[in-house]
Amino acid sequence: MTEVDQAAPARPRVKAAGPGGWLGRLGEVRHLGLVAALVLLAIVGLVTRPENFATASNLVSILALASTIGVITVGMTFVIIGGGIDLSVGALMALASVWATTLATQSYGPVVIIVCAVLVGTGAGLLNGILIAYGRMVPFIATLAMMVAGRGLAQRMSDQRTQLVQQDNSMIVSLSTTRVLGLPLLVYVFALVVLLGWLLLNRTTFGRRTYAVGGNPEAARLAGIDVRRHTLMLYALSGLCCGIAAVLIMARTTTGSSTHGDLYELDAIAAVIIGGTLLSGGRGTIIGAILGLLIFTVITNLFILNGLNTADQLIAKGAIIVAAVLLQRRTLKTPT
């Protein structure tokens, strides 16, 4: 999955140094492109729908829409930086939401529901990790199998029906309906996950080792890192995020269903990649991934505000993705 780069050699000879801290600056510059794309989209929104786009409630809506998949994106960022991929995220979220809303689980009350969702997600993620790290399966195939089986299990448990969150457990739903300082609780959950993810990735040895495991597993091994155990933990982490996302989707839709999270894997991977993470691992940032995700969310919001039909939405979306990436490239070339 190498980016072809003919005019200059493969090693990124980005103009060096200066006092600002090279890594930091690259980070900023990289994000600058994404921020520019977001700003452009916002301008489009302001021009086309001045009365709807920039309202507080619309911005809250966008954040609420982004939060479920945002939580998943955080986990996906870790997995991809660590050199893997997780196709099972959507299915795991669905499975966790179904498991947590069975009659049996619901009878124990909201806390058990949440714990159940989180445990199911983490457990399935662990299984992914075991298959990949110890069964030495290719991540793509192992998580594909998990995706297929996970959806199947979710259908089986729910008998292919949509399971409502019962009245007694409406505490779950209040995550979406209760607002603090104008924002629904689930947006805070999202923000917290992003913050913790950022800290974990950038400030802890676990995070930095993730880069090593993804960028050069052999070097990581020689440096005494237990690459297998680390890989296992990355998938467990992604599973954990799916569990949290399941709680959020239950809050938002008031249901658990085997259809939840359809194609989330693609959206999450796309957000991570557009955010500048290499699919081959070893590089990437959480902030970039979240910005990438927001771009996708804002695009959809703009389309619906403007009443585009599906066909035009798809065409425009394709064009915008291309434009955003080319814009980002341009920004990279001429940093401020």
Added chain:
Amino acid sequence: MTEVDQAAPARPRVKAAGPGGWLGRLGEVRHLGLVAALVLLAIVGLVTRPENFATASNLVSILALASTIGVITVGMTFVIIGGGIDLSVGALMALASVWATTLATQSYGPVVIIVCAVLVGTGAGLLNGILIAYGRMVPFIATLAMMVAGRGLAQRMSDQRTQLVQQDNSMIVSLSTTRVLGLPLLVYVFALVVLLGWLLLNRTTFGRRTYAVGGNPEAARLAGIDVRRHTLMLYALSGLCCGIAAVLIMARTTTGSSTHGDLYELDAIAAVIIGGTLLSGGRGTIIGAILGLLIFTVITNLFILNGLNTADQLIAKGAIIVAAVLLQRRTLKTPT
């Protein structure tokens, strides 16, 4: 996307050398695992549905079902070995089928329909290639954009309706209905594409360069290979395969539709990867990919014959994928 491999360094240490030709033997041994998995599936079929599974007509069914996506898989194998990925295949097939079945196109007769499908596929593939090789977009994102926009365009052209192949052009449909030596013509098309693909990959400089471009693009460039042009051609080739697949799907369904080829990208990639091609490029075989595809197709066929419900099918499919890969690994460890 590295496979974690801790006890030994990352490279797959397949038992080496000797006179037989190292790479050649690797190929055989690898395929042995897939063949073993296929044989096992066949045994399951024979045991569970003795009266249906091994009939000639069922085997023809399996081949016919595999042909559309099989053609796409051949193109995908090239792209992935060349270090890329093509998410747009399903959408391009849909787009080509729609474009080729518009009233305008159909008025020119079957030959133009076929030419149109092939040209649309190749053209869109070229566009992918331009974005990736010259626009330097990450393949994942560029082809994702193409996938989204391609489906949108297909919906727009067809007005979201299914377009029937008209009576005058039933020559197209006869690809699926006419049989030679008991096999429908489209199976021959499939076989031909596989054969040509195999020759191109294994017996020409183009194929050899594909491995080089995927394995180490920088080295390929410094060895004088025009990496960009080669990359461009790989995506065009994949597009061409989508165009051919569009002809086959028109023959099988008698229609062109924007919904054709849904999630084919995932199936094709999965087949390629399970066939032993590295997602990071530089290695892989067409035979492996086709065997991988046949495994998936036979699994589905077995489910149909045994009348499993969706949920159980999905669970079983996930389990079988895991089992097949682990089996393959075992075969690799103890080659005959």
Added chain:
Amino acid sequence: TSNEPAATQQASAPAAAPVAKEGNDAPGEKVVIGFSAPAADHGWIAAISKNAADAAKQYTDVEFRPVEPTNDINQQISAVESLIQAKVNVLVILPNDGQQLNQVSRQAMDAGIPVVNVDRVFPDKLSYRAWIGGDNYGMGVAAGHQIGKTLKDKGVSNPVILEIQGIATLPLTQDRSRGFADALKTYGFTVTAQQDAKFTVESGTQVATNLLQAHKKIDAIWNHDDDQGIGVLAAIKEAGRDEFFMVGGAGSANAMRDIQADSGVLKATVTYPPTMAASAIKIARLIAQGKGMSDLLEQQVPQSITLASETITKDNAAQYLPLGFES
């Protein structure tokens, strides 16, 4: 929800009543019925598969042979081919797309296997022996009248009417929308905005969230599908909006209970009964056994049966509730 398995039984059992009579229900010649439908990834289709299976279970003379439900045309074709090869006596097919499965269905007919076409119709009449299905256009008309009349009665002029479709590329969706627009036209109204929500709860939430932002004041919403409607209602609740009313589609038990309780914006739903699958199995059995419908004079089963789309409101919800499918 699946939480009440008892309700499922109810859903199909009474449905059997109108078609089957004692005489016809008496065991006859053994019949193998092949059944193929799209993947049961959503409430209505799940109810279809369930109803079919349950109906088949009622008969000792029926061997029910369902094949892998799939959303891939190519695979459904193979599935039907495999049923033809298995030489079943009669086929019940709910195609992903009538046009695309036409050819293979025709093959079955040509091979002497009668086909009962459910819901999405084959364009070629030689491709099926009998058709039973809902009236999509009529469903749109029913919803249009319900909304049009209510708004007219309220005296609203230039109302904001939103439509949340299912899967936009399905012909049935387009029929529904056409019926809806035509009916509204009789009141001088038009659809303000239209989006599709793919028949899933989650997509319902997402689309509705955005639509509610796009329109600050809404008068009415027609949502094509009660299953995705759960998500739509969740989004409405989250946004705290209630200045409009909503009409659902398909007729899930859940929606009917909401309508009966009259606690939210959902005031009515127009039916599109999945019981048609149960009826189709019964018809298939009769065709295979060479019997007619005992209520009708004809010796053979009719060629086509179109179910009426009924409008369920607070007033008649109780009566329909047993027929509602659990989403």
Added chain:
Amino acid sequence: MRHIVKQFPGVRALDGVDLEVRAGEVHCLLGQNGAGKSTLIKILSGAHEPDEGEVLLGGAPVRLAPPTAAMGHGIATIYQELDLVDGLSVTENIFLGHEPATFGFSRRAEADRATAALLKRLGHGEIRPRAEVGSLSPAHKQIVSMARALSHSARLIIMDEPSAALDHDEVGNLFRVIRDLTSQGVAVIYISHRLEEIREIGDRVTVLKDGRTVAVGLAAKDTPTSRIVALMTGRDVEYAFPPRPARGAHEGRPEVLRVENLTLPGRFADVSFTIRAGEIVGLAGLVGSGRSEIIEAIYGARRPGGRVVLDGRTVRPGSTTRAVRMGMGLAPEERKTQALLLDHSVAHNITLASLSRYTRPRWLGRLDRRAESAEAERLSRALDIRPPDPRRPIRTLSGGNQQKAVLGRWLAEDRKLLLLDEPTRGVDVGARTELYALVRRLADDGIGVLLVSSEVPEVLGLADRVLVIREGRIVHEAPAGDLDEHRVLDLVMVSTAENPSLEGARHD
């Protein structure tokens, strides 16, 4: 270490090796390419487990795998292949696996300070601890590798060809650090193919040949070179450069390459020179002086200003394909990342640049695989690539043998100009002599050669004419015979401001 055996599929890499290292000494490990040196030290560092034999540390047998165990016993290693993580900063690479941390949170400031101190000790205070390793030059990466080994405060430090990426000055620095270490009682195992270095820094020498110990505990300072070389190669090889044609022999011959005012802002400026048929021109300079980039620019891998004329035709910049088609060949500096298809066979690596020669018919692009493998066979025998089986994956070859395959790539086809960037990096003495002879033979056949090497003696010994580069400019040009090592080092290092007399020497 006693009687260590390590078996790889198809090769017995180590076949009973004994090694004994004393505290505070610099123990040199010598051997031809593929003799098993790297394998041996990978066993010491815990990266491989030995199949037989035992390792004694302070008299007690120990188990060294996995690498953490070896580190626990105070063994730190600088690997031959740079094993750094490109996406991480210098600090993070150095402390990877043993980060100073509180509750899992790394103490970054502390680590940065420690890193700065380590780098300063290695004489490279200019490398910033927060810089991304992927952006460093190969030489700087080597420094980071060294800093990493030092960060372990080990009892035994193993260095596998640490000097291969370094120039003369850097090597001096390295030796200072090594002496510093040994004076504190740390033992060092030092591997290098440069015998002069062994003489300068080594105490005792162990020689490996074909996976066996052939000599133990030789005195590094006064064992004659011929003896060592004979032990390594098993025959008498003359470590010498091939004879040079007489000065001025190239005068009348056609110009193969003319470079005019080549400029790449920030890298090099105003580079002009010519190479005639049959001539070997050497580029001497410090690491980072821009030599590699000049070569890459000529080859079309970069888009510089100025003009490159090959054989009378102007080379349009920006395409290596055109350069190759016009008759250039490049052996790049970093073989692992820039030259090799690691998963492929030696044969495929050799024929990569000349594939179209084996096509019949040409328009179809069909490969005549028999012709291809015959050619690969011929070249790998001619270059004495070991083991002599071109079907082996190239990644299982030792570094030096890989380098030969890279050179072989350009021998498969007639070239007009060969650009060699550090062609003998990691190549053993015997093979070097062969390579030198080979390059000279090629030149005698009428091609032009541009040679970059950080080993000044190599440039002086092999080239006909030498260009000295400092900070991206040519500061001196002279026939190789007119220069000696000291003069070159002076030229390379003294800044023009201090030594204005050099201005006159500038080539125009």
